[in-house]
Amino acid sequence: MNPVDLALVVIAVTYLPVIWRIFVGPTDADRATAGDFAFYLFVAATALLAVRNDQPMFFDIVLIATLIGFLGTVVLARLVDRRDR
Numbered sequence: 001m002n003p004v005d006l007a008l009v010v011i012a013v014t015y016l017p018v019i020w021r022i023f024v025g026p027t028d029a030d031r032a033t034a035g036d037f038a039f040y041l042f043v044a045a046t047a048l049l050a051v052r053n054d055q056p057m058f059f060d061i062v063l064i065a066t067l068i069g070f071l072g073t074v075v076l077a078r079l080v081d082r083r084d085r
Contacts (some may be wrong), residue, residue: 004052022074028083032076041067 018041023032043065050058 002052004048008045008048008052011041011048014041023077027082032080036073036076039065039072043069 015038017036022031022038025031025034029070043062046058046065047062050056050062
């Protein structure tokens with residue numbers, strides 16, 4: 001097992017508590033943070049797959065997904081902030 005495969009296994013195992021927090025999280029802020037973390041785990045897994053399969057096209061997908069993820073984080077933060085008021 002090479003280091004990239006090991007990192008993919010770690011990411012897959014890390015998804016379990018994150019998904020749990022999304023569904024059971026006590027507050028909306030916890031759910032938003034867990035959703036954001038799950039998204040960035042997906043981005044990391046995509047980057048690792050790009051390295052493992054030697055597919056530079058995946059890095060373009062990672063770049064676009066990261067920009068969309070940042071905008072999603074800003075929107076979720078504003079929604080959570082408005083609900084707390």
